[in-house]
Amino acid sequence: AQTVTQSQPEMSVQEAETVTLSCTYDTSESDYYLFWYKQPPSRQMILVIRQEAYKQQNATENRFSVNFQKAAKSFSLKISDSQLGDAAMYFCAYRNFGNEKLTFGTGTRLTIIP
């Protein structure tokens, strides 16, 4: 079974600064997908970014980018120019190719300091 580990229960960053959230995973599969979801106080789960394991290029979505290290099974999220609206719980998630089941990490609560 796959596992996802987020070792930082809480992180904080000054507004406009850069922060990196860590995620490691364990799998014996070679084809899979990784995701970062944001959960603001509204409780809504919002997809931030996704990465296909077969792609060597790191995914980027505006201020959000990932550092995907397949051999190390690491998938960190970098948020640049942090904004107050980035304050939320962030979940790392894993999905096997051909399977829709998501395995989530325990989450990192991000606080933005004005």
Next chain:
Amino acid sequence: NAGVTQTPKFQVLKTGQSMTLQCAQDMNHEYMSWYRQDPGMGLRLIHYSVGAGITDQGEVPNGYNVSRSTTEDFPLRLLSAAPSQTSVYFCASSYSQAAVTEAFFGQGTRLTVV
């Protein structure tokens, strides 16, 4: 707006009571699933369905039943509520098992069992 609709948003039950959490999606998605979110544990898969008439157990299925009579609806039934089922419940849907498609989440149901 198209998406995943969960009802109710909040519910308080007494131990031993039964209830059904409703989930409906209007995106013609084949795959639907239920997760529970507990502090410090992320989201864990309860049950899932790959299409009408087909359901299967996830990681934490005990105490819950599901059925999938239509593509649109995927209700979650608690047969005899227990305090351990106090949690936030999310329904999710997605389209394909082949492509990297986004999982859409409902807004969640906060359930308290007293």
